[in-house]
Amino acid sequence: MQFDSLDDVRSFCRDLPAGDSSAADAAARRQQMLTKPPGSLGRLEELAVWLARWQGREIPQLERVTIAVFAGNHGVAARGVSAYPQAVTEQMVANFARGGAAINQIAGLAGADLLVVPIELARPTRDFTATAAMDADEFLSAVDIGYRTVPPDSDLLAVGEMGIANTTTAAMLCAALLGGGAGQWAGRGTGVDDAGLARKRAAIEAGLGRHRALSGDPLAIAAALGGRELAAIAGAVLAARANQIPVLIDGFVATSAIVPLTRLDAGMLDHCRAGHVSAESGHRALLRELGLNPLLDLDMRLGEASGAGVAILLLRAALACHAGMATFAEAGVSGADE
Amino acid sequence: MQFDSLDDVRSFCRDLPAGDSSAADAAARRQQMLTKPPGSLGRLEELAVWLARWQGREIPQLERVTIAVFAGNHGVAARGVSAYPQAVTEQMVANFARGGAAINQIAGLAGADLLVVPIELARPTRDFTATAAMDADEFLSAVDIGYRTVPPDSDLLAVGEMGIANTTTAAMLCAALLGGGAGQWAGRGTGVDDAGLARKRAAIEAGLGRHRALSGDPLAIAAALGGRELAAIAGAVLAARANQIPVLIDGFVATSAIVPLTRLDAGMLDHCRAGHVSAESGHRALLRELGLNPLLDLDMRLGEASGAGVAILLLRAALACHAGMATFAEAGVSGADE
Numbered sequence: 026m027q028f029d030s031l032d033d034v035r036s037f038c039r040d041l042p043a044g045d046s047s048a049a050d051a052a053a054r055r056q057q058m059l060t061k062p063p064g065s066l067g068r069l070e071e072l073a074v075w076l077a078r079w080q081g082r083e084i085p086q087l088e089r090v091t092i093a094v095f096a097g098n099h100g101v102a103a104r105g106v107s108a109y110p111q112a113v114t115e116q117m118v119a120n121f122a123r124g125g126a127a128i129n130q131i132a133g134l135a136g137a138d139l140l141v142v143p144i145e146l147a148r149p150t151r152d153f154t155a156t157a158a159m160d161a162d163e164f165l166s167a168v169d170i171g172y173r174t175v176p177p178d179s180d181l182l183a184v185g186e187m188g189i190a191n192t193t194t195a196a197m198l199c200a201a202l203l204g205g206g207a208g209q210w211a212g213r214g215t216g217v218d219d220a221g222l223a224r225k226r227a228a229i230e231a232g233l234g235r236h237r238a239l240s241g242d243p244l245a246i247a248a249a250l251g252g253r254e255l256a257a258i259a260g261a262v263l264a265a266r267a268n269q270i271p272v273l274i275d276g277f278v279a280t281s282a283i284v285p286l287t288r289l290d291a292g293m294l295d296h297c298r299a300g301h302v303s304a305e306s307g308h309r310a311l312l313r314e315l316g317l318n319p320l321l322d323l324d325m326r327l328g329e330a331s332g333a334g335v336a337i338l339l340l341r342a343a344l345a346c347h348a349g350m351a352t353f354a355e356a357g358v359s360g361a362d363e
Numbered sequence: 364m365q366f367d368s369l370d371d372v373r374s375f376c377r378d379l380p381a382g383d384s385s386a387a388d389a390a391a392r393r394q395q396m397l398t399k400p401p402g403s404l405g406r407l408e409e410l411a412v413w414l415a416r417w418q419g420r421e422i423p424q425l426e427r428v429t430i431a432v433f434a435g436n437h438g439v440a441a442r443g444v445s446a447y448p449q450a451v452t453e454q455m456v457a458n459f460a461r462g463g464a465a466i467n468q469i470a471g472l473a474g475a476d477l478l479v480v481p482i483e484l485a486r487p488t489r490d491f492t493a494t495a496a497m498d499a500d501e502f503l504s505a506v507d508i509g510y511r512t513v514p515p516d517s518d519l520l521a522v523g524e525m526g527i528a529n530t531t532t533a534a535m536l537c538a539a540l541l542g543g544g545a546g547q548w549a550g551r552g553t554g555v556d557d558a559g560l561a562r563k564r565a566a567i568e569a570g571l572g573r574h575r576a577l578s579g580d581p582l583a584i585a586a587a588l589g590g591r592e593l594a595a596i597a598g599a600v601l602a603a604r605a606n607q608i609p610v611l612i613d614g615f616v617a618t619s620a621i622v623p624l625t626r627l628d629a630g631m632l633d634h635c636r637a638g639h640v641s642a643e644s645g646h647r648a649l650l651r652e653l654g655l656n657p658l659l660d661l662d663m664r665l666g667e668a669s670g671a672g673v674a675i676l677l678l679r680a681a682l683a684c685h686a687g688m689a690t691f692a693e694a695g696v697s698g699a700d701e
Contacts, residue, residue: 060458061465062446062553066669067642067662108400108699116696120398125689127399134683215400216699304405322660323677324405331404338676339661345472351463358454361446361554 027172027260028165031244034263038289042266044078044296052077052084058352062361068320072298072340073347079271079296080180084348087341090137091179092330093261094121094128095171095186097144097254100152101197101232102190106225108217111149111189117329118143118187127327128185131334135341137183142174142257150251153197154231158251164244167253171260177268183300183337184261185275185330186254186282189215195281196307197229197250201236202243202284203314212277212306214326243288255282262286266296273333273340276303276326280311287315300333301325365510365598366503369582372601376627380604382416382634390415390422396690400699406658410636410678411685417609417634418518422686425679428475429517430668431599432459432466433509433524435482435592438490439535439570440528444563446555449487449527455667456481456525465665466523469672473679475521480512480595488589491535492569496589502582505591509598515606521638521675522599523613523668524592524620527553533619534645535567535588539574540581540622541652550615550644552664581623593620600624604634611671611678614641614664618649625653638671639663 028034052074057063064070076085096118102111120126121141132139144167150158159167175182188194196210207229213222232250239245247256259282265272274280274297286293294315301321302309312319320336353360366372390412395401402408414423434456440449458464459479470477482505488496497505513520526532530552537548545567551560570588577583585594597620603610612618612635624631632653639659640647650657658674691698 059465060455060463061665065553065663065665066465067664069661069663069673110697113697116694117398120689120694120696123689123694124687125398125694127397127404127684127688130683130687131680133687134679215403320661323407323658325403325407326405327399327403335407335677335680338680339673341472342469342673342676345468346465349462349468349471350465351458351461356454356458356461356463358458359448359451 026165026169028168031161034244035289037263038286038293041290041292042269045081048081048083049074049078055083059350060353060356060358066346069343069346072343076271076340076344079269081269085344087180087344089176089179090135090181090337091140091176092128092132092137092183092334093140093142093174094330095142095144095254095257096146097188097252098146098149099188099190099194099252100149100158101154101193101228103152104154104224104228105221106193106228107190108215108221109189114187114189115146126329127331128329128334131331135334135337137337140174142170144170144253144257150253153250154228154235157249159248161248164248164256167256168260171257172264175261175264179270181340182261182265182270183273183330183333184258184279185328185333186258186278187329188252188254191252191254191278192305193225193228194250194252194255195278197232198281198284199307199311200229200233201246201250202288209310210307214305243285247285258282259286262297272297273300273336275300275330275333276328277305277308277311278328280308300336303332364503364507366506369499372582373627375601376624376631379628379630380607383419386419386421387412387416393421397688398691398694398696404684407681407684410681414609414678414682417607419607423682425518425682427514427517428473428519428675429478429514430466430470430475430521430672431478431480431512432668433480433482433592433595434484435526435590436484436487437526437528437532437590438487438496439492439531439566441490442492442562442566444531444555444559444566445528446553446559447527452525452527453484464667465669466667466672469669473672473675475675478512480508482508482591482595488591491588492566492573495587497586499586502586502594505594506598509595510602513599513602517608519678520599520603520608521611521668521671522596522617523666523671524596524616525667526590526592529590529592529616530643531563531566532588532590532593533616535570536619536622537645537649538567538571539584539588540626547648548645552643581626585623596620597624600635610635611638611674613638613668613671614666615643615646615649616666618646638674641670
């Protein structure tokens, strides 16, 4: 295993690999020379410099783009918190395998390899309202799966998830780690009705009471609340950091999965960008809390890395301009106020 | 010429072609059957239905995508309203021809044909602070160029512009047609300094005084204020409507070019979407005024159809999902609350 104990994870997070400032500086200088008013490509410029920093190249590349979608099942689903039966997690994994889901189409368009990793779907995590969803070994095992899923030569990683009831787990994690209570973080997920939303809030309040003793230990909280796919996302984000791979985070669930890591080191998200802000009600507040400015705001709330997948297209646009544009000198174009 | 008089334009706008409601309804029904919670792809769903409406096909296509960039020069440039010399308009047209500009890279990525149309660059429109920028014939000639630029078999049109000083003309048009004065609409364009911004505002105030008598006649105002590339954009948008081609509008200047048409018929923009909201200060207010919700908000302010060009990628994502996803029945996935 990549990490044999929670302390191993903590040690890694205390000494995170840094980006390549000289590559970032070179990329920023290049942007100033391209045939456009300085700054006029806005976030496309910033994205090119960010890719340069994490890839360690003045002109980054997007040849091997990996989309990783982790799937898991949740004991808390038994509390009636989702509009869909738990069987849908496995059915959707089969749909991914056959190429029928949204992320299959988006991955194809974005030129990305789609890796779908179901994690013990037949063995849901335990219901966190009654007990710990996972013990430390189960948690580390899921983190390890996520870590090992990321091809070390990826130029970019987009992470997402599938798991019936996992917006409940995500809201639970946010409430436990960031405060604010169930009301701030519980949304309608796939489209739960008012009664379902009330059950979701009640489950989160019960979980807060049950696991209060863990507050102050973010990794213990992540294990106690689940789910396996969220732990795997955390592992994938750590693998990306270890291998200098920039990361696009998907929606509310994927973002919540990284919150425990952010409590260990404030610079944890430097190699990450939020692909989009989801319509799921807690996501905008969560991104603000983490200081992430989403690339897209398209009212999407599907998960399965769909928002991050679409955001890959923006990185391709940023890179196309960064790599392909002529400089003022090459093009014989006058600069400002000449 | 497509339009022999301003009255011909007015007549066209009084009897605008409608979209295909049955194709739109069929597309909306298809969206409900795809393997995702209803509505969970957000604006990607709405975009697929919108494309269906204007192409008249349940499953739209994006085989022939046209980006049209019109270039013009402006007499008001002599008022010192830009950070760049007027020669840059022609230099950038040459850069487009050689493939060195941002829009070349974006068009290549988006699979679009780029049509660059310089319009009498050696003959700038007249300075609107002193006289009418164009007479009716000059205006109609530029509208005609725009109209004829659009291949009638295009599946999608993105419109943009290049023209030193044209954010001044754009702000002037907005002030004349929407009120609010120079302060509301004048921004820094390519990056003018405080003194330049003051000159820009003064030019707009002077233009408001000089052309006050035209208020109430949007096309006469469009002619009197210029520029040729803005008139061509209006012509291209009319050609798209005549040929049932959906349109992505670029930034502040391109949007302002369509404002005169919107004053003639409230449904003028039904076949249009705002590709992005620009960092140019007046654009957000202008989009709000027109009821347009931009697809992207990336702090871009380059023009040359760059924002609309990037938004083509979002339409490709919308279409990929709409056309390629499996239905619940095909995939054997359970629906909600089964």
